[in-house]
Amino acid sequence: MNPIWSVGLMTGTVLDGNIDVALLKTDGERIETFGAYALVPYDAPIRPMLEEAQAAARVWNFEGPEPAIFAEAEAALTRAQSAAVKKVVEEAGMTMAEIGVVGFHGQTVLHRGPQKGRPGDTRQLGDGALMQSILGTKVVYDFRTADIRAGGQGAPLAAVYHAALLGTAGAHGDSAILNLGGVGNVTWWDGKGDIVAFDTGPANAPINDFIKARGLGEMDRDGALGAAGKVDEARLAKLLEHPYLAAPFPKSLDRFDFTAAMADGLSDEDGAALLTAFSASCVGKALDLLPRRPKTLFVSGGGRHNPTFMAMLTSRAGVDAVSADKLGWRGDAVEAECFAFLAVRALRGLPISFPSTTGVPKPMTGGRIAG
Known part of the structure; x- marks a missing residue:
């Protein structure tokens, strides 16, 4: 596969009110070009909505029906992040037609690694199908669930991108x-x-x-x-x-x-x-x-x-x-770049998690593809 332009999105668990958006040209194995990067603030009402969803998630704790706030927050953040992608792509002088895929991590509201006698679970808010319908390009989302279902930790997922970066630095x-x-x-x-x-x-x-x-x-x-x-x-x-x-x-x-x-x-x-x-x-x-x-x-x-x-x-x-x-790396952009990289790997069916990173039984791909 020739390198393609991918957009990566990340919003961290500290809920700082911003969306990290990074463009990367990659084949999912090597980094060809670091593209534009921007920190795009959420509209004012979204941050408290996400804080409410995070608090509700801790009470829910994967038991029973999901809190109603999840659906509301998921739709709002998906629309906001879709708008952020369009903004950053256009400000970089590009069009969405030039973007091969978007890696949409979503907002983690609860994550539980597996323990003896208890499987792990994870929930990221993010509607990949809705984003795909807004942007008209392929979207890879829900990166962690497949790993968790296979008995892995579901985290961290940045390892294979970090290894690519370390390779550029001649790591030994x-x-x-x-x-x-x-x-x-x-x-x-x-x-x-x-x-x-x-x-x-x-x-x-x-x-x-x-x-x-x-x-x-x-x-x-x-x-x-x-x-x-x-x-x-x-x-x-x-x-x-x-x-x-x-x-x-x-x-x-x-x-x-x-x-x-x-x-x-x-x-x-x-x-x-x-x-x-x-x-x-x-x-x-x-x-x-x-x-x-x-x-x-x-x-x-x-x-x-x-x-x-x-x-x-x-x-x-x-x-x-x-x-x-x-x-020469962009320290604020690394996580967003990572999901741009992982999205391309998902398109290619390449593994994104490994026994020595998340504990899955064998290297496995992940993420759901919309579009």
């Missing part, structure tokens, strides 16, 4: 990619065939929720609060005893598996410092589980904008943390 197992979204995930590739990926632990979600709950804004901007605080080392050590952190991969998390309650009773500064130190220390524990501990982490996602978090990766995770942007 001494480096890895860390994405810091609501949850952290790491991908290690030996430069030959073995890819390992899993969720490291929380990343931005508890910090952001803590800041919001204290009425201090949306996030610890520039890591200022965390830098001003003192880490309660005894409390941190206790938190680091959580069994998830020592569990072997494959493994995955929901963004609410670790919450801001870890910092209850602390001052604003000390709470931010503790939560940042915990997320960074979780990465260190994750690196110890890899086949070879990398010396360098190329960091993508919103967390790389927090200099306190980045410094703590060095001091507490014992690794050289480098922003993905320093390699």
Whole structure:
């Protein structure tokens, strides 16, 4: 297959009110061209609707009929993301006729990895058929369900795209990619065939929720609060005893598996410092589980904008943390690019998840195709 233009869409679990839209020209194995990238804000009513859906999902917990808010939020976000695709494509001087496929991740409202005696489950809001009817181009969506149904974790799915990026950087197992979204995930590739990926632990979600709950804004901007605080080392050590952190991969998390309650009773500064130190220390524990501990982490996602978090990766995770942007990658765009890449792989029937990334019994493709 010749490389085609694909659009990738991503909205993270931190619900920052934005849609990541990235264009990528790829055959699903190699990256030919990085196209336009934009952060497109949702219209004002959509974000609280998604927050309501996320809260309702936790009460629902995969039991009984879905909350009514799901259908309303799904239609609204699908229309908004379709409009965002059109806007970014047109502003790049292209038409939808030049786009071969759209990779539509949707909004995760609940994710549960499989445990002993209990299958996993996952729910992303996103109506691929509706988007296809609006845009008139093929849409790949619902990327995670097939993996979960086959006994996998359903996450992380970025590994095969991360490996393609690491290949452009000449990786040989001494480096890895860390994405810091609501949850952290790491991908290690030996430069030959073995890819390992899993969720490291929380990343931005508890910090952001803590800041919001204290009425201090949306996030610890520039890591200022965390830098001003003192880490309660005894409390941190206790938190680091959580069994998830020592569990072997494959493994995955929901963004609410670790919450801001870890910092209850602390001052604003000390709470931010503790939560940042915990997320960074979780990465260190994750690196110890890899086949070879990398010396360098190329960091993508919103967390790389927090200099306190980045410094703590060095001091507490014992690794050289480098922003993905320093390699010429677009650190904010990596996840959206990933779903553009995975959409092309889905069209070709190529695997998007592997035994060493999600725990599926064998490499398997995924995603539903509309159009």
